[in-house]
Amino acid sequence: MSQTVDRALSILPLLAEGPADLGRVADRLGVHKSTALRLLRTLHEHGFVYRQEDQRYRLGARLIALAQEAMENLDVREIAHPHLVRLNEQCGHTVHLAVYEENEVLYIDKVESRYPVRMYSRIGKPVAITVAAVAKLLLADLPENERRAVVEKLDYPMYTPRSTPNADGFLTELAKVREQGWATDLGGHEESINCVAAPIRGADGRVVAAMSVSAPNVVVTADELLTLLPLVRRTADAISGEYSGRTPVKEVTA
Amino acid sequence: MSQTVDRALSILPLLAEGPADLGRVADRLGVHKSTALRLLRTLHEHGFVYRQEDQRYRLGARLIALAQEAMENLDVREIAHPHLVRLNEQCGHTVHLAVYEENEVLYIDKVESRYPVRMYSRIGKPVAITVAAVAKLLLADLPENERRAVVEKLDYPMYTPRSTPNADGFLTELAKVREQGWATDLGGHEESINCVAAPIRGADGRVVAAMSVSAPNVVVTADELLTLLPLVRRTADAISGEYSGRTPVKEVTA
DNA sequence: CGGTTGCGTTGCAACACTTGCAACGGTCGT
DNA sequence: ACGACCGTTGCAAGTGTTGCAACGCAACCG
Numbered sequence: 001m002s003q004t005v006d007r008a009l010s011i012l013p014l015l016a017e018g019p020a021d022l023g024r025v026a027d028r029l030g031v032h033k034s035t036a037l038r039l040l041r042t043l044h045e046h047g048f049v050y051r052q053e054d055q056r057y058r059l060g061a062r063l064i065a066l067a068q069e070a071m072e073n074l075d076v077r078e079i080a081h082p083h084l085v086r087l088n089e090q091c092g093h094t095v096h097l098a099v100y101e102e103n104e105v106l107y108i109d110k111v112e113s114r115y116p117v118r119m120y121s122r123i124g125k126p127v128a129i130t131v132a133a134v135a136k137l138l139l140a141d142l143p144e145n146e147r148r149a150v151v152e153k154l155d156y157p158m159y160t161p162r163s164t165p166n167a168d169g170f171l172t173e174l175a176k177v178r179e180q181g182w183a184t185d186l187g188g189h190e191e192s193i194n195c196v197a198a199p200i201r202g203a204d205g206r207v208v209a210a211m212s213v214s215a216p217n218v219v220v221t222a223d224e225l226l227t228l229l230p231l232v233r234r235t236a237d238a239i240s241g242e243y244s245g246r247t248p249v250k251e252v253t254a
Numbered sequence: 255m256s257q258t259v260d261r262a263l264s265i266l267p268l269l270a271e272g273p274a275d276l277g278r279v280a281d282r283l284g285v286h287k288s289t290a291l292r293l294l295r296t297l298h299e300h301g302f303v304y305r306q307e308d309q310r311y312r313l314g315a316r317l318i319a320l321a322q323e324a325m326e327n328l329d330v331r332e333i334a335h336p337h338l339v340r341l342n343e344q345c346g347h348t349v350h351l352a353v354y355e356e357n358e359v360l361y362i363d364k365v366e367s368r369y370p371v372r373m374y375s376r377i378g379k380p381v382a383i384t385v386a387a388v389a390k391l392l393l394a395d396l397p398e399n400e401r402r403a404v405v406e407k408l409d410y411p412m413y414t415p416r417s418t419p420n421a422d423g424f425l426t427e428l429a430k431v432r433e434q435g436w437a438t439d440l441g442g443h444e445e446s447i448n449c450v451a452a453p454i455r456g457a458d459g460r461v462v463a464a465m466s467v468s469a470p471n472v473v474v475t476a477d478e479l480l481t482l483l484p485l486v487r488r489t490a491d492a493i494s495g496e497y498s499g500r501t502p503v504k505e506v507t508a
Numbered sequence: 509c510g511g512t513t514g515c516g517t518t519g520c521a522a523c524a525c526t527t528g529c530a531a532c533g534g535t536c537g538t
Numbered sequence: 539a540c541g542a543c544c545g546t547t548g549c550a551a552g553t554g555t556t557g558c559a560a561c562g563c564a565a566c567c568g
Contacts, residue, residue: 002296003554004526008259009300016323022545032528037546042259050355055545059324061355061380064362067321068378069270070313101304101315108318124322126315257525258555276516286557291517309516513566518559525555532547538540 007031008039012059015049019056067124074099076200076209077108080239084111084211087235091228093215096195098127099208100138103150105129108209115219130156130164131188133197134210140178141199141207147174162188182233183210184226192217194225198236203244211236261285262293266313269303273310321378328353330454330463331362334493338365338465341489345482347469350449352381353462354392357404359383362463369473384410384418385442387451388464394432395453395461401428416442436487437464438480446471448479452490457498465490 007029014020014028026036040057043049047062071077077097084095088111097109105127129135139147151167151174164170177183185195197212213232215225261283268274268282280290294311297303301316325331331351338349342365351363359381383389393401405421405428418424431437439449451466467486469479 001292001299002258002262004256004258005262005293005296006299008256008262009296009302012320016320016327018327023543033545034529034547035527038255038526039259042256042263045255045260046263047356047358048263058327059320061353061358061360063317063324064321064360064378065358065380066266066270066313067318068376070317072376073270073272073312099315102301104301104315104319106315106318122322122326124318126319277514287516288518288558289556292555509568511566511568513564515564516562518561520558521556522558523554523556526553527551529549529551530547532545534543534545536541536543538542 004039007035008043011036011039011043012048012063015057015059019052019054019058021056025057071108071123074108076239076243079242080200080209080211081109083235083239084109087111087211087213087231088114090231091213093213093219093225093228096134096212096214098132098134098138098210098212100135100142103129103153105132105135105138113215113219115215128157128159128189130154130170131159131185132212133183133185133195134212136174136177136183136185137197137199137210138207140174140183147171159189160187160191162186164188182229184222185212186222187217194222196225196229196232198229198233199240200236200243201240208243209239211239258293261289262297265290265293265297266302266317269311269313273306273308273312275310279311325362325377328362330493330497333496334454334463334465335363337489337493338363341365341465341467341485342368344485345467347467347473347479347482350388350466350468352386352388352392352464352466354389354396357407359386359389359392367469367473369469382411382413382443384408384424385413385439386466387437387439387449388466390428390431390437390439391451391453391464392461394428394437401425413443414441414445416440418442436483438476439466440476441471448476450479450483450486452483452487453494454490454497455494462497463493465493 010029011025014025022033022037022040025040026033029036040049044051047060049057050060052058076099080097084097088095092114094113095111096107098105098107107123107125107127110123127135139150142150151170154167156164156166158165164173181199183197187194193214193216195212195214197210199207200209200211202208213228264283265279268279276287276291279294280287283290294303298305301314304312304314306312330353334351338351342349346368348367349365350361352359352361361377361379361381364377381389393404396404405424408421410418410420412419418427435453437451441448447468447470449466449468451464453461454463454465456462467482
């Protein structure tokens with residue numbers, strides 16, 4: 001909607017690929033070097049980009065700090081965290097918390113497995129939306145029309161033979177998940193990793209987040225992991241209860 | 255330098271304080287509502303802001319994902335991580351990795367203490383720059399004039415009676431730190447928490463990052479923590495060596 | 509129930525701001 | 539020492555941005 005801002009913001013994902021010099025940024029944006037320079041300067045003033053010694057631009061520290069604040073403002077996260085820790089203490093596996101936001105599912109918290117074999121994932125990383133157990137729960141709860149729209153637009157990469165192959169299969173899966181109130185990912189993302197997930201609901205019953213327990217086959221079989229389902233659901237329900245109980249609206253005085 | 259972009263970017267820190275509606279954003283920016291609306295729309299298209307059901311704007315998911323990528327691009331981090339983990343396995347305490355960037359010191363990695371009592375800190379959170387041990391190391395290595403400039407501009411909040419009180423005291427401390435090649439924070443930030451830190455240097459000898467071990471008094475006394483100094487320094491040196499050894503330039507084909 | 513207030517939204521005309529150009533200055537490599 | 543390359547700056551042209559005023563909509567209240 002605003003050309004100038006649009007261009008400036010487009011620089012950031014570009015720099016996320018790695019440091020780039022002025023010429024490169026200008027080329028990728030399709031604008032004159034001087035234009036790119038001025039945009040970069042503005043971004044720099046705000047700390048969104050950083051200029052390293054070799055004069056190339058990198059993403060800046062303020063971006064990281066800001067993202068941090070963004071996450072801390074999510075109250076689900078704060079409420080859920082102690083529950084996630086306790087669950088981890090009980091079962092020992094990796095515990096994740098995720099939310100949905102405009103075509104993306106994002107991990108917003110994580111407690112690491114206590115077993116030596118750990119799965120790779122990072123807070124802030126967009127989730128493999130077509131296969132992750134938490135993603136299924138979050139998408140399953142979207143209003144009918146929105147859900148269809150999102151599902152149609154997705155890609156369905158075959159991470160493994162058991163990955164969700166296409167939109168139709170995914171819709172069927174989502175229907176099942178919505179009905180049963182929990183979800184799994186049995187080797188759909190990484191051959192040897194399974195997850196069980198349960199939804200966290202707000203006072204109105206809508207799913208506001210989802211949590212999961214993940215473990216590799218070498219530690220527990222899928223069947224063994226499934227025996228944790230009641231525990232996971234109880235934990236999710238506990239968080240739901242606490243979350244709907246009060247609405248701790250952080251008031252910022254004008 | 256670019257008014258439009260400048261305004262747009264100013265919206266983000268503003269939203270970091272908490273969700274805000276259109277009117278509020280316009281007021282804070284000092285522009286007409288329609289202008290603010292268009293800026294917000296552009297930010298929205300790029301996923302930097304999110305519109306919640308009550309129509310108010312929040313920081314968006316893409317911001318978090320971008321910050322994530324920004325951190326993964328820092329090669330010190332990647333190299334250091336396994337060393338941090340090993341150090342944590344050896345001593346059991348919380349291990350931090352931090353870098354300096356334009357007047358801020360930022361934690362970019364962390365391995366949690368294995369003791370039940372943990373200190374609060376978060377990756378991405380700007381560090382208490384006047385007292386943290388890692389901050390001292392990073393600032394101590396700045397070129398004379400830049401160091402003075404930064405130190406003068408800082409605030410010196412008295413978190414505890416042992417916090418650095420003012421610029422002069424800080425400069426003295428930095429001189430000491432530079433000379434001895436390591437730093438401590440003994441209850442300068444939180445009364446009961448102590449840290450020992452060591453610098454990580456690039457091939458040219460400049461400090462590129464700093465790492466620290468932190469533990470509360472209730473677990474180990476300051477003296478006991480200091481006995482870990484050799485171990486911390488060895489770890490830092492190991493990282494330095496590996497970091498200077500190769501320059502794994504991530505090439506992105508145009 | 510109708511009027512009022514408050515909010516987000518849109519089309520438009522004026523003009524401020526952005527844009528690309530051309531030229532400069534520095535650094536590196538030959 | 540020369541040329542090539544990259545970042546930087548002043549300027550004139552014009553495009554994109556801005557504030558305004560008017561609209562639609564919901565909530566609130568008399």
